[in-house]
Amino acid sequence: MSAKLGAVLFSLSTVLSAQERADIGRILERLDRLEKQNRELLSEIQSLREELRAGRAESGASPAEKAPVEERVAVNEKRIDDLAQTRVETEHRLPVQLSGMALFNAFLNGRSAADQQYPVAAATTPGTASGGATLRQTILGLKFQGPELAGGGKISGSAFMDFYAGTGTSLNQLFRLRTANIDFSWKNTTFTIAQDKPLIAQRDPDSLAQVGVSPLTGAGNLWLWQPQARLEQRFAFGQQAGLRAQFSLYQTSERGNGVPTEYAATVPAGRPGFEGRFELWHRSGDDGAIEIAPGFHVSDTHVAGASVPARIFTLDWRIPVAPRTELTGTFFDGDNVGVVGGLRQGLSFVNAGRPPQAVHAAGGWAQLQYRATSRLTFNIYGGQEDDDNRGLAAGAIAKNQAYAANLIYRLRSNVLASFEASQLRTTYIGSGTRLNPHYDLALAYLF
Numbered sequence: 001m002s003a004k005l006g007a008v009l010f011s012l013s014t015v016l017s018a019q020e021r022a023d024i025g026r027i028l029e030r031l032d033r034l035e036k037q038n039r040e041l042l043s044e045i046q047s048l049r050e051e052l053r054a055g056r057a058e059s060g061a062s063p064a065e066k067a068p069v070e071e072r073v074a075v076n077e078k079r080i081d082d083l084a085q086t087r088v089e090t091e092h093r094l095p096v097q098l099s100g101m102a103l104f105n106a107f108l109n110g111r112s113a114a115d116q117q118y119p120v121a122a123a124t125t126p127g128t129a130s131g132g133a134t135l136r137q138t139i140l141g142l143k144f145q146g147p148e149l150a151g152g153g154k155i156s157g158s159a160f161m162d163f164y165a166g167t168g169t170s171l172n173q174l175f176r177l178r179t180a181n182i183d184f185s186w187k188n189t190t191f192t193i194a195q196d197k198p199l200i201a202q203r204d205p206d207s208l209a210q211v212g213v214s215p216l217t218g219a220g221n222l223w224l225w226q227p228q229a230r231l232e233q234r235f236a237f238g239q240q241a242g243l244r245a246q247f248s249l250y251q252t253s254e255r256g257n258g259v260p261t262e263y264a265a266t267v268p269a270g271r272p273g274f275e276g277r278f279e280l281w282h283r284s285g286d287d288g289a290i291e292i293a294p295g296f297h298v299s300d301t302h303v304a305g306a307s308v309p310a311r312i313f314t315l316d317w318r319i320p321v322a323p324r325t326e327l328t329g330t331f332f333d334g335d336n337v338g339v340v341g342g343l344r345q346g347l348s349f350v351n352a353g354r355p356p357q358a359v360h361a362a363g364g365w366a367q368l369q370y371r372a373t374s375r376l377t378f379n380i381y382g383g384q385e386d387d388d389n390r391g392l393a394a395g396a397i398a399k400n401q402a403y404a405a406n407l408i409y410r411l412r413s414n415v416l417a418s419f420e421a422s423q424l425r426t427t428y429i430g431s432g433t434r435l436n437p438h439y440d441l442a443l444a445y446l447f
Contacts, residue, residue, distance in 0.1 A: 099141040100160065102445045103211060106133040112424070112436035117168060118210045120218035121343075121400055122426040122434035136163040136173040137211040149184060157182040164212035179225055192230040198222055198340045199230060199248040199275040200295035200314040203328055205367045205381040207406060208418040209440035217341065219402035219424070220365035220383025222314075222332060224341035226270070227251045244279040244293075252299050252310070252339035258347040258359065263304045273299030273310065273339065287320035297340060301347065306355040308347055310336035321368075329366030329383075337361045337385075343400060348391035359391040375410040394430040401425040414446040 146155030312334030338346030365383025404422035
């Protein structure tokens with residue numbers, strides 16, 4: 001037999017070239033290596049299976065874990081198919097998340113509500129008490145993640161809408177844009193294009209009663225959602241402290257800011273305003289960081305051939321005052337604050353024959369929040385805007401104040417119930433103070 005094998009090999013050697021013999025040798029060596037690697041892999045797989053069985057025996061495997069691999073694969077494939085049917089997908093295959101809340105409000109107002117669901121000032125002429133129910137403060141939002149940027153940056157953004165436009169009747173609740181932003185973010189720098197609150201008034205009280213506009217609008221909260229461009233630079237002072245330096249170019253709202261009808265055509269719809277805010281923060285415990293931020297706003301209103309300045313100083317804060325308790329708020333002082341969301345009487349025309357003047361105003365708001373449990377939160381908040389009477393005509397608002405208390409209970413992780421009681425106190429020049437109580441029961445479903 002060996003003689004025949006030798007003869008065959010001899011015959012092949014006479015036929016094949018030296019190069020072909022070398023190729024066959026390399027192939028045989030590779031096959032040997034692959035066979036050896038397969039044996040090693042099978043040994044490792046067997047060891048892993050034994051370790052997995054031992055781990056399950058110690059910890060106790062669930063029925064799903066004990067199921068055969070084929071069954072688990074089938075279940076996972078079904079879940080993937082379900083997600084593919086329900087996911088939100090963009091044309092450019094970028095992640096998009098649906099967000100917002102369905103919000104139901106049942107409310108009762110006093111006689112000075114002027115037929116509004118949530119008035120921002122008590123009416124001068126009392127009417128009849130009113131109440132009702134609505135879902136027009138429901139919010140729909142989209143959050144998106146964009147592509148990466150050079151230098152390790154990332155693009156992200158959001159857009160939120162509601163149904164608070166229109167007259168408020170059940171068949172006239174119009175869709176509108178609330179806030180939106182596009183962020184270009186790096187480790188320590190963020191550039192943002194947005195429609196949002198002024199940079200100098202970023203905080204809001206917590207309320208499910210007044211959502212269509214920010215709570216305490218006209219009573220210390222400068223709230224106007226306007227187009228703007230922002231730049232934020234972050235500085236760290238170790239692990240527990242830092243500074244956020246923020247600047248923005250903000251589009252003011254000029255029309256309807258105390259301008260008489262005969263001068264309305266001379267006022268542009270908006271003007272550029274420059275804002276800055278410098279937030280110092282320090283973290284010392286488990287209740288969050290202390291945050292204190294001075295800020296400023298600078299712009300000019302052009303009306304009737306004159307330039308009226310808007311100069312505003314602000315200070316906002318967030319301070320943990322006790323376990324599960326924190327104090328937040330904002331203070332402002334300046335001229336012509338109506339252009340950023342104060343009472344819309346920032347300009348004065350009371351002195352005939354003289355150029356219009358800016359009305360000085362001071363105000364702000366504060367909230368004390370107590371998180372009683374992981375589900376129950378109590379909030380007490382109030383605010384006011386006090387305008388200089390010397391620049392106001394009879395019938396204007398000298399001071400507008402609002403006070404409220406609410407509790408918010410989390411029925412489920414995404415279902416909230418709330419009850420709020422509040423009161424407006426509006427003082428008019430020449431006609432005294434008007435009061436309007438408001439009671440609101442809300443149910444919110446977050447998604």
